[in-house]
Amino acid sequence: MADDYYKLPGGFVLAVEHDTPFPDVSLALTEPNGLIAIGGDLSAKRLLDAYRKGIFPWFSAGEPILWWSP
Known part of the structure; x- marks a missing residue:
């Protein structure tokens, strides 16, 4: 599957x-x-993978999850 990107x-x-x-x-x-x-998604597996890499989620209900690594 090709990766999709937001511009x-x-x-x-x-x-x-x-x-x-x-x-x-x-x-x-x-x-x-x-x-x-x-x-x-916010599954335990996804969150652990993100946190190990210095990435965390931030989002509002009804909106896509935004992943950040400042």
Whole structure:
């Protein structure tokens, strides 16, 4: 499966699904500062993988999950 990306003013951000690996944190955007991925889920496996890499979720109900690594 090809990776999907969101185009934002600061660059491109990976659209993750439940099995998509997170990109390297060095690829996080500078604007908005630290945004690295959009989407996915909040399963224990996904959260542990994210936290081990210095990535955390931030989102609002009804909106896609935004993953950050400032």
